[in-house]
Amino acid sequence: MSNFTDSIYKIKSIDTLGKKDTVIHRINPLSKLIVTIIYILTILSFNKYSVINILPLILYQIVIICLGDVPFSLIIKLTLVGIPFIFGIGIFNVIFDKTIFFRLGKLIITAGLISFISIIIKGILTITSGVLLICTTCIEDLAKSLRRIGIPKIFVSQILFTYRYIYVLIENAEQIYNAYMLRAPKQKGVNFRIWGSLLGQLLLRSFDRAQRIYNAMSIRGFDGEFHTDNARKFKMKDFIYILLWSIFFILSCKVNIPLFIGGIIMKGMI
Incomplete structure (x- = not known):
């Protein structure tokens, strides 16, 4: 594991x-x-x-x-x-x-x-x-x-979102890491020169997911209060x-x- x-x-x-x-x-x-x-x-x-x-x-x-x-x-x-x-x-x-x-x-x-x-x-x-x-x-x-x-509800919302979606972020990081290791099976760990690119991909995926979550919740009338x-x-x-x-x-x-x-x-x- x-x-x-x-x-x-x-x-x-x-x-x-x-x-x-x-x-x-x-x-x-x-x-x-x-x-x-x-x-x-x-x-x-x-x-x-x-x-x-x-x-x-x-x-x-x-x-x-x-x-x-x-x-x-x-x-x-x-x-x-x-x-x-x-x-x-x-x-x-x-x-x-x-x-x-x-x-x-x-x-x-x-x-x-x-x-x-x-x-x-x-x-x-x-x-x-x-x-x-x-x-x-x-x-x-x-x-x-x-x-x-x-x-304030904004802080409570941040806590809930962070708690609920942190494992989603970790799953995305694992997918990127596994994809890299499959393409470089002989390497021990990730080359430091590639870290910027991998983190950029993770950031873009996070932005995309956050936008989709925001759109879905806005359609359902979410106003910041659970x-x-x-x-x-x-x-x-x-x-x-x-x-x-x-x-x-x-x-x-x-x-x-x-x-x-x-x-x-x-x-x-x-």
Whole structure:
């Protein structure tokens, strides 16, 4: 299986995951969206030197993965995509912030290193929370929830179109790649001199398909708004879901949970 085909199946598998019937999937999509936003804001609220304090927030993701029946391997693969960008942002802290934070014998730990680790943890948790939201919520329900919290319809439309047609773009890229390899079977990969031509073909095909899609939707009266059935009503379990997680996030901000638990354990051992 080629990398192109593998990418297509990965996208379709995410779509399938969003339509499962689990405890998490049955929660109102708007509740899950609100909790995810609160979760990300909670992560960002920690100062740049917080490392241990952030770790209890991993519990949220563990619960969602277990109750939502989301494959851990898929979460890891999708999260790793964003690691290079996070690393590129955080590495400058190590280079420029040489302030001594503490010493471990002869080993000097700088403030830049601590803030770098904090950025990596925050980035991973933020990306993973977004991935889990997509994996436990149908994209149409997620789009409706975005509209309900006031996101402009043009942005929601862009998200839906991108999500729905990205695998079509990948299929076109695979067709062009396979056609090239059939004409140059002895080559390992695509010659860099041909990349411009191949990308040009892909761009022209994309423009042509986009125009046909636009014409088809215009004929059907599309005005930028996706009209679907009525949104799911809020139930008591949805309010409880938001309330419980909000309490946990606030406690994580206000109380150093690892230090608190460590203190209890130490008292028990004395």
